[in-house]
Amino acid sequence: MSHPVNHPVRVFLVDDHALFRAGVKAELAGLEDDRIEVAGEAGSVGEAVVRITSNPPDVVLLDVHMPDGGGRAVLEQVHAALPDVVFLALSVSDAAEDVIAVIRAGARGYVTKTISGRELADAVVRVSAGDAVFSPRLAGFVLDAFSDRNGPVAVTDPELDMLSPREREVLKLLARGYAYKEIAAQLFISIKTVETHVSSVLRKTQKSNRYELSRWATDRRLV
Amino acid sequence: MAEPSVPTAPSPPVAGPGDASVPPTAAQTDGADGARTGPETGAGQILAAVPGHVTPDGLPKLTRRRDDAILGGVAGGVADHLHVPVLWVRTTFVLLALTGAGVLAYALLWIFVPQRARSAQEPPAPASSLERQQAIGIAAVGVALLIAATALGLGPGLSWVLVPLGLAAVGGAFIWREADDARRARWRRTAAGIVGPSKSSLWRLIGGCVLVIGGLAVFALGQLDFNAVRSALIAVLLTLVGVAIITIPWWLRLVRDLGDERRGRVQERERAEIAAHLHDSVLQTLALIQRQPGDAREVQRLARSQERQLRTWLYGPAGYASAGEAQARPVSTLAVALSEAAGEVEDTYAIAVTPVIVGDVPMDQHLAALVAAAREAMVNAAKHAGVQEVSVYAEVEDGTASVFVRDRGSGFDPAAVGVDRRGLADSIRGRMERHGGTATVRSTPGEGTEIELSVSVSSGADSAADSAADSAADSAADSAQWSADQARQSAEGAPGQPSGQRFGQPSGQYPGRLDDPSREPADADAGPVGGTVQAHAETKGASR
Numbered sequence: 180m181s182h183p184v185n186h187p188v189r190v191f192l193v194d195d196h197a198l199f200r201a202g203v204k205a206e207l208a209g210l211e212d213d214r215i216e217v218a219g220e221a222g223s224v225g226e227a228v229v230r231i232t233s234n235p236p237d238v239v240l241l242d243v244h245m246p247d248g249g250g251r252a253v254l255e256q257v258h259a260a261l262p263d264v265v266f267l268a269l270s271v272s273d274a275a276e277d278v279i280a281v282i283r284a285g286a287r288g289y290v291t292k293t294i295s296g297r298e299l300a301d302a303v304v305r306v307s308a309g310d311a312v313f314s315p316r317l318a319g320f321v322l323d324a325f326s327d328r329n330g331p332v333a334v335t336d337p338e339l340d341m342l343s344p345r346e347r348e349v350l351k352l353l354a355r356g357y358a359y360k361e362i363a364a365q366l367f368i369s370i371k372t373v374e375t376h377v378s379s380v381l382r383k384t385q386k387s388n389r390y391e392l393s394r395w396a397t398d399r400r401l402v
Numbered sequence: 403m404a405e406p407s408v409p410t411a412p413s414p415p416v417a418g419p420g421d422a423s424v425p426p427t428a429a430q431t432d433g434a435d436g437a438r439t440g441p442e443t444g445a446g447q448i449l450a451a452v453p454g455h456v457t458p459d460g461l462p463k464l465t466r467r468r469d470d471a472i473l474g475g476v477a478g479g480v481a482d483h484l485h486v487p488v489l490w491v492r493t494t495f496v497l498l499a500l501t502g503a504g505v506l507a508y509a510l511l512w513i514f515v516p517q518r519a520r521s522a523q524e525p526p527a528p529a530s531s532l533e534r535q536q537a538i539g540i541a542a543v544g545v546a547l548l549i550a551a552t553a554l555g556l557g558p559g560l561s562w563v564l565v566p567l568g569l570a571a572v573g574g575a576f577i578w579r580e581a582d583d584a585r586r587a588r589w590r591r592t593a594a595g596i597v598g599p600s601k602s603s604l605w606r607l608i609g610g611c612v613l614v615i616g617g618l619a620v621f622a623l624g625q626l627d628f629n630a631v632r633s634a635l636i637a638v639l640l641t642l643v644g645v646a647i648i649t650i651p652w653w654l655r656l657v658r659d660l661g662d663e664r665r666g667r668v669q670e671r672e673r674a675e676i677a678a679h680l681h682d683s684v685l686q687t688l689a690l691i692q693r694q695p696g697d698a699r700e701v702q703r704l705a706r707s708q709e710r711q712l713r714t715w716l717y718g719p720a721g722y723a724s725a726g727e728a729q730a731r732p733v734s735t736l737a738v739a740l741s742e743a744a745g746e747v748e749d750t751y752a753i754a755v756t757p758v759i760v761g762d763v764p765m766d767q768h769l770a771a772l773v774a775a776a777r778e779a780m781v782n783a784a785k786h787a788g789v790q791e792v793s794v795y796a797e798v799e800d801g802t803a804s805v806f807v808r809d810r811g812s813g814f815d816p817a818a819v820g821v822d823r824r825g826l827a828d829s830i831r832g833r834m835e836r837h838g839g840t841a842t843v844r845s846t847p848g849e850g851t852e853i854e855l856s857v858s859v860s861s862g863a864d865s866a867a868d869s870a871a872d873s874a875a876d877s878a879a880d881s882a883q884w885s886a887d888q889a890r891q892s893a894e895g896a897p898g899q900p901s902g903q904r905f906g907q908p909s910g911q912y913p914g915r916l917d918d919p920s921r922e923p924a925d926a927d928a929g930p931v932g933g934t935v936q937a938h939a940e941t942k943g944a945s946r
Contacts, residue, residue: 274717293754315793319758322797326761354758355806355852356793 188307189218191236193227193253194269195245199292203240206296214304224252231257235264238307240299241286243270243277251284258285265306269294275320279392283385288312310374311381318353321384324391339387342380349376465518466511472538473575474512489540496544505571513654573613574647614644683711703752710745736769736803737762740796743777747792751784754791761798763859771837772803772857778829779807779853787811787851804856813847830855 190207192200200220207215218236221227224247231239231253239257241250248255250268257264268281268289278289287306290299291314302312313321325342342350345366352362359377363370384392464483467475477495481488498504618640687708691701737759744755763769776794783792789811796805826843830853834841839857 272713272717315756315758315795319760319795322760326799351795351797354760355795356756356808356810 187214187216188238188303189236190215190303191218191227191231191239192220193222193239193245193250194220194242195222196242197222199242203299207300210296210300212300215300224248224256227253228256231264232260235261237265238303239264239266240269240303241266241281243268243281244272250281250286254281254284254286265309267302267306267312275323278317278320279324279384282317282381283392285385287381289317290314291316309378311377313350313353313377313380315354315356318350321380322347322350322354324384324389325387339383340389342383346376346380349373350380353377464515466515467518474508475517476508476511476515479515479518480511492540496540499544500547509574513651568617570614570617570644573610573615573617574644575610611648614648615641618644679715683708683715699752703749706752706754707745707749710748734765735762736765736773736796736798739765739770739773740776740794740805743773744780744794747777747780747784751781753784753789755780755784755794756791757794757796759796763798763803766860768837768839768857768860769803771833772805772839772855775830775833775841775855776805776807778833779805779855782826782830782853783807783809783811783851787813789850798859801859802856803859804854806852806854808850808852810850813845813850815847816843816845 192203194200194203200222204217204220207217219230219234221230224245227239227241239253241253243250245252250266250270254266258266266281266286268278268286269292270277270281270289271292282289288302288311290302290312294302306312322342325340325347348366349362352365357365359370359373362373366373462482465479467478467482472478472492477491478488481491484491495504495508498507619637687704691704694700740759741757744757747753748755765773776796780792780794783789787809789809791809793808794805795808796803798804831841834855834857837857839855842854843851844854845851
């Protein structure tokens with residue numbers, strides 16, 4: 180998963196709006212960030228599946244809302260065959276059902292389209308190194324989904340269906356807008372440990388059978 | 403239902419003489435080129451060249467002819483569908499009718515095959531007289547064959563059955579045919595749909611009914627060999643059956659038309675609602691943006707505010723896309739109130755405020771104070787931190803509601819805040835303490851500020867009126883530095899307050915409510931910010 184420092188992260192853009200792809204490309208190029216290079220783009224689910232499969236990039240920036248099933252369709256068709264390709268979902272919508280659905284389909288992070296170019300580049304580099312990217316809102320959703328607010332929930336697999344107190348703390352700080360470095364300082368742990376906690380939360384979000392998570396992932400149609 | 407009851411003029415009976423007065427238009431012939439099914443199908447036979455009228459195989463869909471029909475248009479429709487001359491189909495039906503199966507098949511097709519929709523440029527076309535003669539000829543041959551078969555020794559007993567039932571069938575055909583051409587408007591006005599048909603149509607109806615009932619009655623009387631009571635029972639039963647047969651087409655069509663119409667109305671209403679919403683919101687905002695494209699800050703503010711509104715409309719708890727059960731007005735909860743406060747700050751100070759809220763509780767007066775204090779903290783961050791984004795995180799956990807307002811801006815030394823800076827002391831700390839909560843400020847110069855507010859969530863419900871009055875007073879305290887949008891609210895909370903004092907008036911004392919020291923405007927510097935607020939107020943006014 181991790182990349183040698185001298186090799187730039189190859190990014191592939193999937194979005195049905197050509198204008199938006201052009202904007203992201205220009206913004207990433209304008210950063211003159213040698214950690215990243217745009218390796219290709221696609222404007223539809225079918226095109227994306229073909230191009231990603233024929234020449235796998237490191238990171239796919241994936242639009243959630245597209246015709247023919249959206250980003251989730253791309254994830255479902257590519258993720259199992261190419262587990263090394265990392266997906267970062269990108270969407271205008273930050274509705275819970277969209278966020279949770281793509282995360283559970285295998286995306287390692289979720290950012291909204293209002294993100295700045297610099298932050299996007301950082302997020303791309305971070306997911307390519309194997310970390311998870313949690314926006315504050317995603318952290319909030321996950322906290323909400325794992326809470327026992329409506330009475331005790333039937334927990335079938337405690338390892339997956341519950342957050343540890345430490346993970347909860349990390350998530351709360353994420354939701355409050357803290358960067359990893361700040362979380363590490365606040366909790367007196369290393370940044371590496373913070374990353375481990377976040378990755379563990381991501382795994383639980385993807386695998387847990389809690390109703391709050393599976394409902395979002397199955398019930399809603401994505402267009 | 404809402405339409406006035408105009409005298410109905412149902413279109414003349416299919417293929418009746420009245421239709422001949424309408425000449426075919428040029429448009430009709432143009433549109434129909436190549437769609438004709440063949441020379442045998444008659445001069446007036448037109449298939450509208452609409453894709454919906456053709457099956458994937460290129461055959462015309464099976465619909466009953468509206469024009470150029472002798473009885474129900476069934477034979478003509480079948481002929482069009484199969485690309486065969488209509489004469490063959492009619493002959494087949496008549497021959498089959500001798501066994502009884504033809505009548506049944508014809509009746510079933512009549513009921514279940516829809517009549518072809520009349521396209522706009524297609525006037526009713528008359529049946530050619532030649533074709534009508536043909537059809538009548540075929541029918542006459544059929545009847546003659548029937549009579550001959552009866553006479554040729556199939557027995558008098560059979561004729562007692564066949565003749566009356568044949569009469570009844572003819573009557574039923576008359577009535578069904580009338581029902582075919584009845585217009586939708588008529589179904590809407592009356593449930594039964596037999597109001598105001600034209601005179602000839604009325605006579606045909608009556609004639610049909612007489613034939614059906616008469617035929618059945620004769621059939622029943624023919625059974626008089628049995629004892630009288632039984633035959634009377636049979637007569638009643640058969641009459642009921644006759645009535646049911648008579649009204650079948652009406653009921654079928656009534657149900658079908660009502661369903662269509664209801665669907666149409668729902669769609670129409672939905673379209674109108676979406677159009678109205680887009681007009682009031684998105685189009686107005688775009689117009690405003692076009693008017694001031696140079697002011698990047700203002701454009702950004704407008705775009706952000708519009709995005710938030712649209713998203714609330716689409717995905718919010720009472721939103722357009724949310725499941726139908728939650729269409730009612732959202733109840734007032736901490737999440738709703740805090741999101742509103744964040745939105746107001748975002749609109750007024752042109753910065754991004756992203757609230758993340760975990761858990762929710764219904765509002766009470768303490769939570770209203772919490773929201774007001776959080777809003778004050780957001781305002782402070784917007785004004786003094788020099789950042790473009792403020793994070794807001796709220797959670798309700800273990801009986802405590804907490805709000806964290808954080809920015810990565812200039813920061814300050816909490817110990818060195820001047821006594822004249824009342825915002826932090828009164829609007830935030832004082833307010834939280836009055837409501838039994840706490841306010842903690844963590845700030846480092848150069849690294850940003852985080853204000854943590856928390857208050858316990860009372861389990862008992864306060865009286866709604868009480869908490870409403872309280873929150874109105876609290877918001878009145880802050881509104882001095884708020885946009886003109888807030889004028890209504892503060893006027894309700896503190897009547898008599900002239901709205902002109904809103905900006906840059908350091909001594910904006912509100913009459914009444916002496917027990918609330920936070921009443922005083924928290925911050926008196928009305929420099930560039932005040933200017934922005936004013937500009938915002940104007941654009942808001944324009945967008946209404």
